[in-house]
Amino acid sequence: MLTFAFRKVLTLVGTMIGIAALTFVITNVAPGDPARLVAGPNATEDMVATIRTEYGLDKSLPEQFVVYMGDLVTGDLGQSIVTTRPVLEEVLRYAPATLELVFVAMTLGIVVGVPLGMLSAVYKDGPIDHATRIFSISGVALPAFWFGIILQLTFAVDLGWLPVSGRLPLVTRPPQTITGLLLVDSLFAGRLDTFWISLRHIILPAIVLSFPCLASILRVNRAEMIEVLQSDYIVAARAHGIASFRIVAIYALKNALLPTLAMIGLRFGWMLGSTVLVETVFDWPGIGLYAVSSALSSDFKPVIGVTLVIGFFFIVANTLVDLAYAWIDPRLRSA
Amino acid sequence: MFGKTLRIVAVAGLLASSILASPAGAFERTDKGNVIVFGGRQAIPVLDPHVRYDWSTRMIQQSVYDALVKYEGNPAEIKSWLAEKWETSADGKSWTFHLAKNAKFHNGDPVTAEAVRYSFERGLKLNKGVAWMLKDFLAPENIVAVDANTVRFDLKAPYAPFLSFLPWWYIVNPAEVKAHEVDGDYGQKWLTDHAAGSGPFKLGRWEPNVLYEIEANDTYWKGWPQGEKNRPAGVIYKIIREPAAQKAALQRGEADIVEGLTPDDYIQIKRVPGVVIEDHKGMTTFGIKFNTQKGPTADINLRKAIAYAVDYDALIQIYNGAASLESSPLPDAMKGFVSVPGIPRKDLAKAKEYLAKSAYPNGGITLPYVHVAGLEEARRIGLVLLDNLKELGITVEVKPEQWPNMVAAGSKVETSPAMTSVFTTPVSTDPDAVAYQYHKASWGQYYAMMFYDNPKVSEMIDQARAATNWDDRAKLYADIQKQIVADQPEVFGMLQNRRWAHRDYLQGFQFSPVRFTGEVDLYPMWVKAE
Amino acid sequence: MTTPVELSRPLTFRERHESKIRQWRLYAHMFGKSFSSMLGLGLVVLFLLLAALGPWLAPYPEDTVGAFNMANKLMGPSVGHWFGTDEMGSDILSRVIIGARTSLWIGLIITGVGAVIGVPLGIIAGYRGGWVRAVIMRITELFLAVPGLALALAIVAALGPGITNCVLALSLVWWPGYVRLVEAKTLSVKEELFVESARSIGAKTPWILWHHILPNCMSPIIVKMSMDMGMAILSAASLGFIGLGAQPPAPEWGAMISVARTYMPDWWWYSLFPGAAIFLTVLGFNLLGDGLRDILDPRSRDR
Secondary structure (H helix, E strand, O other): HHHHHHHHHHHHHHHHHHHHHHHHHHOOOOOOOOOHHHHHOOOOOOHHHHHEEEEEEEEHHHHHHHHHHHHOOOOOOOOOOOOEEEHHHHHHHHHHHHHHHHHHHHHHHHHHHHHHHHHHHOOOOHHHHHHHHHOOOOOHEEEEHHHHEEEHHHHHHHOOOOOOOOOOEEEEEEEEOOOOOHHHHHOOOHHHHHHHHHHHHHHHHHHHHHHHHHHHHHHHHHHHHHHHHHHHHHHHHHHHHOOHHHHHHHHHHHHHHHHHHHHHHHHHHHHHHHHHHHHHOOOOOHHHHHHHHHHHOOOHHHHHHHHHHHHEEEEEEEHHHHHHHHHHHHHHHHO | OOHHHHHHHHHHHHHHHHHHHHOHHHHOOOOOEEEEEEOOOOOOOOOOOOOOOHHHHHHHHHOOOOEEEEEOOOOEEEEEEEEEEEOOOOOOOOEEEEEEOOOEEEOOOOOHHHHHHHHHHHHHHHHOOOOOHOOOOOHHHHHHEEEEEEEEEEEOOOOOHHHHHHHHOOOOOOOOOOOOOOOOOOOHHHHHOOOOOOOEEEEEEOOOOOOOEEOOOOOOOOOOOOOOOOOEEEEEEEEEEOOOHHHHHOOOOOOOOOEEOOOOHHHHHHHOEEEEEEOOOOEEEEEEOOOOOOOHOOOOHHHHHHHOOOOHHHHHHHHHOEEOOOOOOOOOOOOOOOOOOOOOOOOHHHHEEEEEEEEOOOOOOOEEEEOOOOEEEEHHHHHHHHHHHHHHHHHEEEEEEEEHHHHHHHOOOOOOOEEEEEEOOOOOOOOHHHHHOHHHHHHOOOHHHHOOOOOOHHHHHHHHHOOHHHHHOOOOOHHHHHHHHHHEEEEEEEEEEEEEEEEEEEOOOOOOOOOOOOOOOOOOOOOOOO | OOOHHHHHOOOOHHHHHHHHHHHHHHHHHHHHOOOOHHHHHHHHHHHHHHHHHHHOOOOOOOHHHOOOOOOOOOOOOOOOOOOEOOOOOOOOHHHHHHHHHEEEEHHHHHHHHHHHHHHHHHHHHHOHHHHHHHHHHHHHHHOOOOHHHHHHHHHHHHHOOHHHHHHHHHHHHHHHHHHHHHHHHHHHHHHHHHHHHHHHHOHHHHHHHHHHHHHHHHHHHHHHHHHHHHHHHHHHHHHHHHOOOOOOOOOOHHHHHHHHHOOOOHHHHHHHHHHHHHHHHHHHHHHHHHHHHHHHOOHHOOO
């Protein structure tokens, strides 16, 4: 088990380096000139050159690549040319907002997806099954950006029930940063009102983000439940006259939960990727918004940095899923 | 139907909303007083006054720093500020400034001649941001602190526009900056999100990409124009990226003033009670720059044909009437402006006449029109152009580009597109700020994408720069304007109005055309409580 | 017992393909019974019809190539303009209809390029094994480790906005999915008896790949391509929304919403209809793919 885990970690490191190299190459294929952007519209050629030198952009691409990869090994993600700050520092500043959003969305996805999956497994091929199928596929098909706007329009602008965007209103000073997750920090600080306010801010973006992953959770849960419900011991349990509800809720669900959890792990990284859209719509100050605004100003170090961080979480989630499986089923360790 | 249903649901939900939502709260009240909330779209990544300046950055810089002089009013005039008075030597090369003796930095240090010298040296040596304005005429070693309150600048050559740039050179406190210097960086790292100024505000909360707060300086050396009683406790500059969200914030009273609504939004929001629209003629010119050196547009007849084919009224319609046509390369509010007679307006007969004289009498060519990606008005102007040039048999390809890529392409004759849409905001009220864009020495800059080359014009611009007498300069600039229009290096477009929407209780708004689009002088503003 | 006379008569098409026809009948029956599959098929057919007949169906076809009429701008839905007009006074219905063509084009290219790159790589990796497989799969996993949209965003940002770059970027991130799918399938097929026997009688590798491996991978590929049509259209629209995708006057739904969102909420129809068009199209392709999977590839469902 230990060597298996070790091998996985090695793969993780290898993949991270690979992603860094990949994104570096990709973002440098085109002749974008971020130095000119930050130098200002009237800057003379030598002023632009000053900035290029400062950020090492005057070096040849292979040289820049070597420098970048060298820094990366020491945990340095480079410097944003727009904000002049280290990318790592900025990513760490924006990451909690994104993680908070993803966690809430994930919770929503599980809370809605698992019961719906159970329902459609029990009533397989019935109207409920068809309805949930269309519902879940709709979730995948909804353009997140459009859905977000429609929700804003309805619940924030027209009804005025929820805030339009952002994490907190202006007057509310954020609680002391412990985890960076406002929902958690406000509870630590004992500020229930702040907790309530930030919860209201997170609802709409979390709903939008949760929809596609809700669909996957639902499907996996349904399929596993169907399989489990047809297995011998459930049939036996039924024969013994154990109430249907107990069978489904306890025996079957327990067995279907692991693949569902695996799917949740796999969806985690994917969700981080789609925060790019959701955060843009809701002005959510997370890494997705940071990546988009950096990409739009050709500031590529942050783009690579965010891609790396997302890739990192994605691979870690996958690795954890693999490890969990391997722990349960030793045969998989040789794979 | 959808909207109506929503509204019905909204009425039904009113009860619930009154429980759930906090009512519109107007400006923020704190125990120190009222805090004005400004909703803007653009972040402030780097506050350092010698490193960056865009509209949002400069709005805060102007609030926390002071300069020797300051632009105020419409038309913009240079007012004495840290410098109480100044004089120029007869040859126009030496400028001497006498500083106010009571000016104090936020930490209590006096603003001395040495601080001024250090600040200019810092700006020039960093060679970033504002450096381009003065670097060709001023060397760091030629700034002399004569005594504690007198500073002298010895220019390399007489440079008439010198004073017009000084409002953008903010004075930092050398003691504080030096204390935070890392590896000889002139305190750049620290000044990114700190300030060492003497201005009417101090920095408060600084949450990048979310909000930036400035707090009123209780002991501002120049006092407050609205009176000590009325002055706000501070201003929060809140990032609201979407125009729709800006509008909603203003309507709900979550923001007191917003910029950057769409032209149609301004029409709508005007009807909302309690909202005031500021609508002023700006100095930002719009031109469709031709590549005058290479490709079909090197042909002046083709350029003229295009200029006569453009539907200029549509340019105004795009702004819902909140714009005016250019009648010269210079904006109206600039010194030395003359309206050039015969500047092209839509005249299809004339357009066809010129087209017949060109190398493409029947059109049949495709020309790119490049604009900055995401600039909505530029995109729509592209659609207008596309439609208009169909009549000449010219196909237009509307191509958005990222700003850096567009500038990179425009820096060389070979790659500069046939037509590029460029908005330019002059940084000073001196005509040189615009005229110099047509000087051959500007080639390579984004505003010189037309690679305009008329030796006579370049020569006149040089003469006007060095002349110390205004009447001589005015005459030269009149000729320059006429000649540029005759050569048609671009389609002269319109000047869009600068607009803001604010709540009616917000007082003290002062427009000055020399500020950037969106930028507001926060110093005189206050909230009139009912 | 057959007589020589009967043998000499050439078999009719029906006779030759009798078992196949029966199988397809069964498929059609199963498919027809599923409401969601039929809904998907209906939506896809509608979408294809719009794409094919767009220029004849659109009430104001000139509005989709850059014509404008500022006097009519931002008018709500009416008899003359069912979906209202946009900020240039163009008819939104016409632009939505013509947008179907743009979307079809985008979807076809992205999934096509994805499959053309991914399928051969997957087959080679699965069939050859060894270091070839290791190299191909490592690279594939690298791409799969980053959410496609984030990677595509980086590529388009570097290349510059525009529909061509957007399609190029998405094609570049789309192929790894096919490699993984086809590689897994090839691995299982190549151990099957009929492949072994073909090899033992001396069949050449390309022949085996073409006649045995590829046909057996077809079902999951078709299912995936159907699903991907929808997802590719959605991704392209997403990039269009961020402002990096299709550009005017080309009517593309995502780009329309990107402009339209600044006109919220007072001009709600402007973003509502293009959004609904994206939603229904993607929904159609996904339901269709889902239905196809149920009949063509029941085992892989939910994996």
